[in-house]
Amino acid sequence: MGTGHSIDTPIRVAHFGISSVISIVDDLLLERIREHYSKKHGLPFERIQRYAEDGRARRITAYLNMVKELVHRNMEAVKQLPFFQSNDKAKYFEMLPDTSPLKREYFELQTMPAGSERHAKEHLLTEQMRPGSIDVNIMVKLDKINFTKSGVMLSDEFSDAKAALRGYANSLLESCIVFSAGINQSLFSYIAKFGDFYRNEMGEIRKKIILKVSDFRSALIQGKLMARKGLEVHEFRIESGLNCGGHAFASDGHLLPALLKEFKEKREQLHKEFQPMVLRFYESMGWTYPVKGLEDRPLMTVQGGIGTHGEARRMHEQFGVDRTGWASPFLLVPEATCVDDATRELLRKSKEEDLYVSDNSPLGVPFNNIRGTGSQLWTKMRQGTDTPGSPCPKGFLVSNTEFTQKPICLAATEYQKPKYEQIAAMDVSEEEKAALRAKIEIKECLCEHLGNGALIALGVVPESKSPQSICPGPNIAWFDRIYTLREMVDHIYGRCPSLVPPERPHMFAKEIVMYVDYLERLITRSGRTPKELAYLREFKENLEFGMSYCLELAAGGAYEDEHLASIPSCVEQQRERLRRMSLLIEDPVMPEHAEA
Numbered sequence: 001m002g003t004g005h006s007i008d009t010p011i012r013v014a015h016f017g018i019s020s021v022i023s024i025v026d027d028l029l030l031e032r033i034r035e036h037y038s039k040k041h042g043l044p045f046e047r048i049q050r051y052a053e054d055g056r057a058r059r060i061t062a063y064l065n066m067v068k069e070l071v072h073r074n075m076e077a078v079k080q081l082p083f084f085q086s087n088d089k090a091k092y093f094e095m096l097p098d099t100s101p102l103k104r105e106y107f108e109l110q111t112m113p114a115g116s117e118r119h120a121k122e123h124l125l126t127e128q129m130r131p132g133s134i135d136v137n138i139m140v141k142l143d144k145i146n147f148t149k150s151g152v153m154l155s156d157e158f159s160d161a162k163a164a165l166r167g168y169a170n171s172l173l174e175s176c177i178v179f180s181a182g183i184n185q186s187l188f189s190y191i192a193k194f195g196d197f198y199r200n201e202m203g204e205i206r207k208k209i210i211l212k213v214s215d216f217r218s219a220l221i222q223g224k225l226m227a228r229k230g231l232e233v234h235e236f237r238i239e240s241g242l243n244c245g246g247h248a249f250a251s252d253g254h255l256l257p258a259l260l261k262e263f264k265e266k267r268e269q270l271h272k273e274f275q276p277m278v279l280r281f282y283e284s285m286g287w288t289y290p291v292k293g294l295e296d297r298p299l300m301t302v303q304g305g306i307g308t309h310g311e312a313r314r315m316h317e318q319f320g321v322d323r324t325g326w327a328s329p330f331l332l333v334p335e336a337t338c339v340d341d342a343t344r345e346l347l348r349k350s351k352e353e354d355l356y357v358s359d360n361s362p363l364g365v366p367f368n369n370i371r372g373t374g375s376q377l378w379t380k381m382r383q384g385t386d387t388p389g390s391p392c393p394k395g396f397l398v399s400n401t402e403f404t405q406k407p408i409c410l411a412a413t414e415y416q417k418p419k420y421e422q423i424a425a426m427d428v429s430e431e432e433k434a435a436l437r438a439k440i441e442i443k444e445c446l447c448e449h450l451g452n453g454a455l456i457a458l459g460v461v462p463e464s465k466s467p468q469s470i471c472p473g474p475n476i477a478w479f480d481r482i483y484t485l486r487e488m489v490d491h492i493y494g495r496c497p498s499l500v501p502p503e504r505p506h507m508f509a510k511e512i513v514m515y516v517d518y519l520e521r522l523i524t525r526s527g528r529t530p531k532e533l534a535y536l537r538e539f540k541e542n543l544e545f546g547m548s549y550c551l552e553l554a555a556g557g558a559y560e561d562e563h564l565a566s567i568p569s570c571v572e573q574q575r576e577r578l579r580r581m582s583l584l585i586e587d588p589v590m591p592e593h594a595e596a
Contacts, residue, residue, distance in 0.1 A: 002023070002245075002246065002446075002450035002451075002453075002469070002470060002471050003023045003025055003026045003029055003447075003450040003451045004026075004029060004338060004450055004451035004452070004453055004454030004455070005331060005337050005338055005339050005450075005453060005454060005470065006020055006021060006022060006023070006327075006337060006338070007022055007023070007029065007030070007033055007338055007451075007454050008033060008037070008067070008338050008454070008458075009021075009022070009336055009337060009338070010022065010067050010071050010131075010132065010134040011037065011067060011070045011071060011074070012335060012336055012337075012338075013132065013335065013336050013485065014071040014074070014075070014131040014132040014133075014134060015071065015074035015075045015077075015078045015088070015092070015131055015132075016078075016088070016091060016092050016095055016132070016485070017092060017095075017096065017129070017130060017131065017132050018095075018132040018336075018489075019132035019133035019134075019135060020132060020133075020134070020135065020336075021135045021136065021137050021178055022064075022067070022134065022135070022136050022137070023136070023137050024060050024063075024064075024136045024137065024138060024164045024167065024168060025137075025138070025139060025142060025160075025164065025396060026394065026396065026447065026450075026451055027055075027056045027059040027060050027063075027163075027164070027167070028050065028059070028394055029451040029454070029455075030059055030060060030063035031047070031048060031059045031062075031063065032455065032460060033063065033454065033455075033458070033460075034059075034062060034063045034066050035047070036458050036459075036460055037066060037070065038066065041070060041073075043066060043069070048062060050149075051148060051149040054158070054163070054166075056146070056158070056160070056163040056164065056167065057163045057164070057166040057167040057170065058167070059167070060163075060164055060167025060168060060171070061167045061168075061170045061171045064134070064136070064167070064168065064171035064172075064173050065171055065172050065173075067134055068134060068171070068172050068173055071131050071134060072131075074131075075129070075130075075131045078092060078129070079126050079129055083109065083122050083125075084110075091486065092129060093106040093125075094106075094486075095485075095486060095489045095490075097493055098493065098495070102125070102128055105121070105124075105125060106125060108121075109121050109122065109125060133175045133176060134173055134175045135175050135176040135177065135178060135210070136168050136173075136175070136176075136177050136178065137177070137178040137180060138161055138164050138165060138168075138177065138178070138179055138180070138187075139161075139180055139181040139247075140161055140179050140180065140181055140182055140183065140184035140187050141161075141181050141182050141184060142160055142161060142181075142396060142397070143159045143160050143161035143162070143184055143186075143187060144159060144160050144395070144396070144398055144407065145158075145159050146158050146159065146160065146163075147406075156186070157190070160396065161184060161187045162186075162187060162190050165177070165187065165190060165191065165194075166194075168207070169191075169193075169194035169196060169197070169207065173207070174206045174207065175207065175208070176207070176208040176209070176210045176234060176235070177207060177208070177209060177210065178210040178211075178212055178237065179209065179210070179211055179212065179222075180212035181212075181247065181249060182249075183218075183221070183222055183225070185225060188222075188225050188226060188229070188231075189229065191209070191226075191229070191231060192229045192230070192231065194207070197209065197231055198230060198231070198287075199232075199289065199290050199292075199293050200290075201290070202290070202292070203290030203291070203292025203293050204292075205232065205234070208234035208235070209226065209231060209232070209233050209234055209235075210233070210234055210235040210236075210237055211223070211226075211233055211235070211236055211237065212237045212239055213236050213237065213238060213239075214238075214239070214241055214249060214251045214254075214259075215251060215254055215259055215262075216259065216262045216263055216266055219233075219236045219263075219270065220269075220270065220273065223236075223270055223273070223274050223298075224273065224274065224277065226274075227273070227274040227275075227277035227278050227281075228277050228281065229281060230277075230278050230281030230282055230285070231278075232274070232278055232293070232296070232298075233270075233274070233298045234298065234299065235298060235299040235300075235301055235322075236263070236270070236298055236299070236300055236301070237301050237302075237303065237325070238256070238259060238260065238263060238300065238301065238302045238303075238321075239302070239303050239304045239325075240256045240303075240304030240305050240507075240511055241254075241256075241304075241515075242357060242366075242368075242511065242514040242515060242518060243256070243304045243305035243473060243474065243475070243507065243510055243511040243514055244303065244304035244305065244368065244473050245327055245328050245368050245471050245472050245473040246367070246368060246471045247361060247363065247365045247366070247367055247368075247471075248357055248365070248366040248367065248368055249365065250366065250515070250518055251542075252535075252538060252539055252542055253515060253519065253538070253539035253540065253541070253542030253543040253546070254542050254546060255508070255511055255512065255515065255542075255543065255546030255547070255549070255550065256302070256304065256305075256507075256508065256511055257319075257508055257546065257549055257550055257553060258542075258545060258546040258549050260302065260315070260318075260319040260321070261319065261549065263300055263319070264319050264320050267297075267300060267320070268297075270298055271297050271298065274298075275294075299322040299323065300320065300321045300322055301321055301322055301323040301324065301325060302315050302319070302321045302323075302324055302325065303324065303325025303326070303327065304325075304473065304507075304511075305473060305474070305475050305507040305510055305511060306324050306325070306326060306475070306507055307329070307475045307478060307479075307500055307504060307507060308491075308498055308500060308504075308561040308562060308563075309491070309492060309493060309494030309498070309559075309560070309561050310494070310558065310559035310560050310561040310562025311506065311507050311559075311561075311562055312324045312492065313494075313559045313562070314553075314559055314562060317559075318553070326488075326492055327473065328472045328473040328475050328476040329475065329476060329479050329483075329488060329491075329499075330488060331344070331347055331470070331472055331476060332344065332347060332348060332476070332479050332481070332482055332483055332488075333482075333483050333484070333485055333487075333488050334482065335484065335485040336485055336488075338453070338454040338457045338458065339453050339454075339457055339470070340452075340453040340454075340456035340457045340463060340468055341457075342374065342463060342468070343373065343374070343453050343468050343470050344482070346370060346372055346373065346470075347370065347470070347472060347476055348479075348480060348481060348482065349480075350370055350472075350476060350477050351477055352474065352477045354370055354371045354372070354477070355368070355369070355370050355371075355472065355473075355474040355476065355477050356368075356369060356370075356371070356474075357369070357514070357517070357518065358442070359439070359442050359443075360376075360442055360443060360444045360446070360469075361397070361443070361444075361446060362397045362399070362409045362410040362411045362412075362443050362444075362445075362446065363397055363399065364399075364410075366518075367446075367471060368471050368472065368473055368474065369469075369471060370470060370472055373449075373467075373468055373469050373470060374449075374452075374463075374466075374467040374468040374469075375444045375445070375446075375449040375452075375467040375468060375469035376444065376469075377467070378449075378467035379411075379441070379442075379443075379444050379445075379467075380441075383441050386417075387413050387417070388413060388416040388417060388420060388440075388441070389411050389412050389413040389414075389415065389416035389417070389440075389443070389445075390409075390411050390412055390413060390444075390445035390448065391412070391413060392408065392409050392411070392412035392413070392414065392445065392447075393447075393448055394447040394448060395408075395409065395447070396447045397409050397410075397411070397446060397447055398412075400415055402415070402419075403415060403418045403419070409443075409445075409447075410440070410443045411443035411444055411445045411446070412445075416440055416443075419440055420437065420440070423436045423437055444469055445467075445469075446469055448467075449467050449468060449469035450469050450470070450471070452466040452467060452468045452469070453468040453469075453470060456468065474510065474514070475507070475510070478500040478501065478504045479499060479500060483499065487499065494560065494561065498561045502563065503563070504563060505563060505566040505570065506562065506563045506564055506566045506567055506570075508550050508553070508567055509550075509563075509566045509567050509570035509571075512543075512546070512547060512550065512567075512570055512571065512574050513570065513574060515543055515546075516543065516574045516577050516578060516581075519536070519539055519540060519543065519578075519581060520577070520581060522536060522539065523536060523581055523584050523585065533585060536585045537585055540578060540581065540582065540585065543578065544575075544578065547571045547574065547575065550567050550571060551567065551568060551571055553567070554567035554568050554571075
């Protein structure tokens, strides 16, 4: 979703029992949104200045506490509504999954005659209404060291990721924090400083840990790091490496269905490995481990490209996952996400060819993108001027020290201007210079531009001065209009005609194509070293294994609204591509036609 598009989603939908995730990477954006909502709802607001002591953590805490307060207000307002009317209270119950016991009780209420028994039932149902969870996300590798306004380096506890974690830990939320984008052992150790991540006397954990993982090995490694400190993983969130929104952390050719199969087969191993470590930690601290926790198991969830109820059913019934995550389609649901009109229209009209894995991110990590964003147009307009790139007002993605001692961003004017000058002075052909410039020109200021859409949508900034970036998953190409919240929820639960056309390829077929495309890109950019060639062969072998497993799945019965028949033809086409790529991997010299 990026930094801005789900920034106020809990305020919009939590009172319908829907959980969502807020990115807390950009504390400066959170502060601006806090000011907007504080004024709108008459809440006290005192700005926390950029360089205030522990300002980043304090801004995050203040924002999350405000969201909690507004969600509470919204929930109480819905609870006060009467039954037997078409209102948000009815919407709350009617949008619940059909398997929900609470929904069954609600429909029982509809058949009851007026009287004391029905009144008691109304009270009971109202008391059971709960808001969705206000979860947060940290990209753990975004952990730069910070400085005071006068340039003095701050200590490690004020680094970006640790300050963000502290901001969440100090908030009033009882929810989950999602750690994504790898392992940060220093950050994981820092979690142990906060008691809310451990079980209290009642056996409850007020702040739960979710790890976004790319494979089983990663889940095992990260889970052990946590367990040694007595920390329990509430949920392992398995995500397709490429068929997702945002930054794309490609696996080594392991396709999602093969990963899910391994998780299903080894799931109990996680609990058996972790629980003894957790118990030893509690014992070493002189704490009593509550009996309630002994039977708990980590949840398994999956996200990345799910587009139909049938695909979601396969996740639950074939692979035993507890929940499925849907994100990109909700970008076309104004009730749920904070997207400016121009960008939402760009998404609505998008076709498969408009959505691609780009090199736009200054992090050097593949980034799911859509052609024609305001950010791309703005970035292109500045090429060839005296100020290429961006002013870099926030600096969350700094990493390069080629021209400076302090890291700067590849999208920043401070980096791009001297880089252009360096390229101009090189003794290489104009064609080579153009290729080098192209690698620079594509970088966008994601720190600022991923938040601008939300600010425009809320009327905080004008569209004309605020370039917008967005990072949808490719799945959104098959959703082609603006939807109501109820429409999208009913689509997810299979309670209405599918919102996507029957010819939409299965999510597994789409992922296969994306991974073969990615392998082709790796081959094209390869330096042909023995190490690189070995990796390319391993990547291809993993892909082949995953495709064979997809064929096994396709040989079985399809769920309703699941285009399982699209998989065999896809595998046949992509295996032919792999066959041609094998020649490039095995040949000692890269053929001319394969050069970039």
